[in-house]
Amino acid sequence: MTGTLGFAGAAAALGIGMLVGLERERHKGQGEYRAFAGFRTYSITALLGYVTQQVGGAVLLGLIAVCLGVLASTAYWKTEDKDPGITSEVALFTVLVLGALCGINPALATAIGVVMAGLLVYRQKLHDFARSQLTDAEMRDGLLLLIVALVVLPLAPDRYFGPYGALNPRAICTLTALLMAIGAVGHVAVRALGPRYGYAVGAIASGFASSTVTIAAMGQAVAKEPNHLRTLAAAAIFSNVATMAQAGLILGTVAPALLVKMAWPLLAGLVTAVLYGMGLMLRTGAVPASQTLEVGGAFDLKLALLMVLMLTGITFVSSVMLYHFGQVGVMLTATVSGFADAHASTASIAALATSGQLSLDAAAIPILLAISCNSVSKCLVAWVSGGRRFAVYVIAGQVLLTGAMWLGTLVS
Incomplete structure (x- = not known):
């Protein structure tokens, strides 16, 4: 039973990472202007969060989050002039946490992941609504x-x-x-x-x-x-x-x-x-x-x-x-x-x-x-x-x- 739950949590984490990563990959760009993370990075990060939570708990997850923060900050510093937004960096942190949550509550983590993917997909429409339609x-x-x-x-x-x-x-x-x-x-x-x-x-x-x-x-x-x-x-x-x-x-x-x-x-x-x-x-x-x-x-x-x-x-x-x-x-x-x-x-x-x-x-x-x-x-x-x-x-x-x-x- 424990093995079944562990497999379900890992599958949920992988699904969340692939879903968000797929959306980010479509808007990653090409050449020197491409973003720092795509399909594989998000998928691996979600699995990393799940495995970290299972092996070392909150302490190890915090250390991994700090390391990820250093990597994301470095990538943002390099592309700051081309893309001042931090959506991809925040999404990567969220995927890590959702991957860890899959070990506790896979259903909740999956639901949050789907909502986050929806916000990313419809970002342009949301921007237009906030700027030009909402009075x-x-x-x-x-x-x-x-x-x-x-x-x-x-x-x-x-x-x-x-x-x-x-x-x-x-x-x-x-x-x-x-x-x-x-x-x-x-x-x-x-x-x-x-x-x-x-x-x-x-x-x-x-x-x-x-x-x-x-x-x-x-x-x-x-x-x-x-x-x-x-x-x-x-x-x-x-x-x-x-x-x-x-x-x-x-x-x-x-x-x-x-x-x-x-x-x-x-x-x-x-x-x-x-x-x-x-x-x-x-x-x-x-x-x-x-x-x-x-x-x-x-x-x-x-x-x-x-x-x-x-x-x-x-x-x-x-x-x-x-x-x-x-x-x-x-x-x-x-x-x-x-x-x-x-x-x-x-x-x-x-x-x-x-x-x-x-x-x-x-x-x-x-x-x-x-x-x-x-x-x-x-x-x-x-x-x-x-x-x-x-x-x-x-x-x-x-x-x-x-x-x-x-x-x-x-x-x-």
């Missing part, structure tokens, strides 16, 4: 998202406190990071797919922030582009895909057990929205490049913070109503707040279910009521912003997907 605003938003997800979220306490036990800092921070991440993913999708599907994809991306606002934007665009009425109406309905997806993500984050209960209704609404939107788009042509949806930055921080404040307020009100009036109070709160936003109501009800104040069966109906009332708001917005013809398409789609959700409760 300062997107960079700032990305750093802000990382701070919230990797710094603030782990430090937030995971417990319910406050009046009526309605507030959970970890859940609130998680939802904030989730809203920011979803907006960033939608923004990347719009940038990647280009203008042809700008309205539909942009509506879905914007729908993660606010489907109601997205429908209003599509309605306003109808006045400028009446020839693309069906395309805009389809985009408005597609924004409901974000509503269903975000509701599922919120439930999965706050109350996974409640997501199982709501899976069929949400899936029924999502499928209906997709099929109805695709049906509208079948009779429309491609949208010209000049008619794209402005999606702004990677995400809307103000809107995310507003969602957090709304979530906190609605959760507190729902807890008070539940404490004093029971489940009837929760349904009333969900109905009223759903006209403004379905996501905050969904999150607050899910928080009540997680804390044990509301059963799963009792929590499903208020969530459906909130989403249904939000559909009514969308219909009104469509009529006011886009006129009668636009509203007819949107209202029909909203009625169909809302009815499909209620029918989905018969399956769940």
Whole structure:
């Protein structure tokens, strides 16, 4: 058994060295301008790391790393004027360490080796993306998202406190990071797919922030582009895909057990929205490049913070109503707040279910009521912003997907 594991580790180390070495060999160059290490050097270095770790452990590996550092520094000094980069030198050190790691965890070492090879292969595209495509605003938003997800979220306490036990800092921070991440993913999708599907994809991306606002934007665009009425109406309905997806993500984050209960209704609404939107788009042509949806930055921080404040307020009100009036109070709160936003109501009800104040069966109906009332708001917005013809398409789609959700409760 030990021999089998040793052979597997050595094979993994050799594979990592050959993979990285093959990529480096292709960009090694020729003659006096060629790089100092290629296919054989990387393969041997990976095996050297594996054998060193097996024979002498960390001490011998450190000595070998020092010797390798001297050799790499000498090679870099000789080619400094021709190639000021140190990618090959760093990659060689990494291969040595990954070879040593193969003796402990070959699977992890192999995964890291594949990722490193991918970074080397796509280095030019990554450089172009960082220099010419990534804007300062997107960079700032990305750093802000990382701070919230990797710094603030782990430090937030995971417990319910406050009046009526309605507030959970970890859940609130998680939802904030989730809203920011979803907006960033939608923004990347719009940038990647280009203008042809700008309205539909942009509506879905914007729908993660606010489907109601997205429908209003599509309605306003109808006045400028009446020839693309069906395309805009389809985009408005597609924004409901974000509503269903975000509701599922919120439930999965706050109350996974409640997501199982709501899976069929949400899936029924999502499928209906997709099929109805695709049906509208079948009779429309491609949208010209000049008619794209402005999606702004990677995400809307103000809107995310507003969602957090709304979530906190609605959760507190729902807890008070539940404490004093029971489940009837929760349904009333969900109905009223759903006209403004379905996501905050969904999150607050899910928080009540997680804390044990509301059963799963009792929590499903208020969530459906909130989403249904939000559909009514969308219909009104469509009529006011886009006129009668636009509203007819949107209202029909909203009625169909809302009815499909209620029918989905018969399956769940």
